[in-house]
Amino acid sequence: MPAHLDALAEATDRGFHDAFGRDCAGVWSAPGRVNLIGEHTDYNEGFVLPFAIGARTSIAARRRDDGVIALASAQFPGKIRTIPLAKVGPRAVPGWAAYPAGVAWALGLAGRGAAAAGASGVSLYINSVVPTGSGLSSSAALECAVALALHDLHGLQATRAELALACQRAENEVVGAPTGIMDQFASLFGEHGSAVFIDCRTVHGENVPLALEAAGLEVVLADTREQHAHAAGGYVDRRASCDRAARILGVRALRDVGVGDLEKASDVLDAETFRRVRHVVTENERVLAAVASLRAGGLESDPAVLGALLTASHASMRDDFEITTPALDLAAATAVEAGAVGARMTGGGFGGAVIALVARERAAEVAASITAAFARAGFTAPRLSTVAPSDGARRDR
Numbered sequence: 001m002p003a004h005l006d007a008l009a010e011a012t013d014r015g016f017h018d019a020f021g022r023d024c025a026g027v028w029s030a031p032g033r034v035n036l037i038g039e040h041t042d043y044n045e046g047f048v049l050p051f052a053i054g055a056r057t058s059i060a061a062r063r064r065d066d067g068v069i070a071l072a073s074a075q076f077p078g079k080i081r082t083i084p085l086a087k088v089g090p091r092a093v094p095g096w097a098a099y100p101a102g103v104a105w106a107l108g109l110a111g112r113g114a115a116a117a118g119a120s121g122v123s124l125y126i127n128s129v130v131p132t133g134s135g136l137s138s139s140a141a142l143e144c145a146v147a148l149a150l151h152d153l154h155g156l157q158a159t160r161a162e163l164a165l166a167c168q169r170a171e172n173e174v175v176g177a178p179t180g181i182m183d184q185f186a187s188l189f190g191e192h193g194s195a196v197f198i199d200c201r202t203v204h205g206e207n208v209p210l211a212l213e214a215a216g217l218e219v220v221l222a223d224t225r226e227q228h229a230h231a232a233g234g235y236v237d238r239r240a241s242c243d244r245a246a247r248i249l250g251v252r253a254l255r256d257v258g259v260g261d262l263e264k265a266s267d268v269l270d271a272e273t274f275r276r277v278r279h280v281v282t283e284n285e286r287v288l289a290a291v292a293s294l295r296a297g298g299l300e301s302d303p304a305v306l307g308a309l310l311t312a313s314h315a316s317m318r319d320d321f322e323i324t325t326p327a328l329d330l331a332a333a334t335a336v337e338a339g340a341v342g343a344r345m346t347g348g349g350f351g352g353a354v355i356a357l358v359a360r361e362r363a364a365e366v367a368a369s370i371t372a373a374f375a376r377a378g379f380t381a382p383r384l385s386t387v388a389p390s391d392g393a394r395r396d397r
């Protein structure tokens with residue numbers, strides 16, 4: 001394990017002891033993710049291509065037998081929140097505790113017997129370095145780390161796909177955010193050096209090589225620091241438009257609409273709904289093209305192919321799906337002007353971060369250009385870093 005991750009696990013272990021006055025039974029962690037391409041396609045039963053990043057949420061845990069989930073966090077020192085598991089249910093837990101409590105609920109309710117997570121209780125100490133509200137899926141990192149900890153502590157025998165679905169259910173029902181399956185799959189199935197290609201209809205994930213280093217490339221991340229939340233507002237609204245469009249078009253999901261069907265769709269949909277549909281349909285095509293290019297070794301031989309797909313994806317999110325902001329648009333455009341191979345917003349939108357695929361020797365220049373452009377525009381200074389495909393959720397000690 002890299003030294004900084006070992007240090008995170010060590011700090012989490014110690015934090016548990018300080019908070020609860022006894023040793024934990026183990027430490028688990030799960031990563032955040034960026035989405036390389038395939039935005040707002042997951043809940044339309046389409047395709048996505050995210051990868052797990054190095055930033056992780058670490059959890060120290062120990063079973064308890066009083067039917068309570070007890071939560072302490074490095075982010076809120078000195079506080080322990082206790083919630084009777086019997087009281088956890090749809091929208092019943094306010095604040096961030098809804099994520100871990102929701103996972104316990106989803107696993108307990110999944111019919112795994114009275115001894116399952118829900119019945120017996122657990123103490124959790126949470127220590128996260130995944131920024132929240134930046135489009136990096138801090139929520140999935142938290143859910144997946146908790147799910148794996150509960151799974152191991154309670155001998156649940158669930159597959160990783162089942163854990164991912166339980167985490168999604170926690171987020172949909174207990175938190176109340178109608179999100180898809182991408183983030184949890186990326187966090188549980190991530191692998192060093194690979195992206196995770198997910199068919200969100202069959203819920204099948206497959207690792208696709210993303211050997212950035214060998215190709216002399218980096219993924220620069222520009223976090224605009226515009227916060228967003230998906231339990232309300234634009235995300236919910238976009239999802240509703242897609243569902244309505246599928247009903248009007250007479251298909252189970254927008255996955256079933258092809259590029260060749262778009263002309264007909266424009267006859268029956270209002271202009272705005274048609275643009276939403278066009279984004280989803282063309283985005284699915286772009287994901288498949290990106291996967292084909294990566295599988296054919298395109299990252300090394302012709303990275304411009306992937307780069308152009310990223311940039312086209314951003315334009316589609318800006319013009320058709322309308323989920324970008326002026327800061328996100330500026331970051332993506334500046335990256336490309338400064339020499340990035342391609343750039344796009346990543347995540348649910350309405351804030352968050354942009355990723356840019358950049359030749360290694362240009363990465364610093366691209367990052368500096370974005371910072372300068374934000375200063376000129378009077379935007380909050382962005383947070384610049386690089387991200388690379390990393391390992392998924394695991395037990396650390």
Ligand code: GLA
Pocket residue numbers: 035038039040041042043137179180181182183230347348349
């Ligand atoms: C959020 C959701 C995902 C997905 C993306 C948009 O990250 O959690 O399920 O819908 O937005 O692609």
